[in-house]
Amino acid sequence: MNKRCAYCGGPLGLISHRKRRLRFCRLSHKKAWEKREEELWQLKKQQFFDYLARGSPAR
Numbered sequence: 001m002n003k004r005c006a007y008c009g010g011p012l013g014l015i016s017h018r019k020r021r022l023r024f025c026r027l028s029h030k031k032a033w034e035k036r037e038e039e040l041w042q043l044k045k046q047q048f049f050d051y052l053a054r055g056s057p058a059r
């Protein structure tokens with residue numbers, strides 16, 4: 001059982017904030033994690049569209 005914060009890796013206190021299967025020691029870490037995930041997702045999407053743009057020759 002993983003009882004550590006998914007963001008900072010610190011031990012969880014009595015109160016933990018959950019997101020799916022992840023736990024966070026404080027709400028700000030949950031928010032920060034969500035923000036990071038969203039940025040990663042945006043980056044992936046951007047890379048995907050760049051790939052599509054390059055992959056299809058303009059005719």
Ligand SMILES: [Zn+2]
Nearest residue numbers: 005008025029
């Ligand atoms: Zn934390």
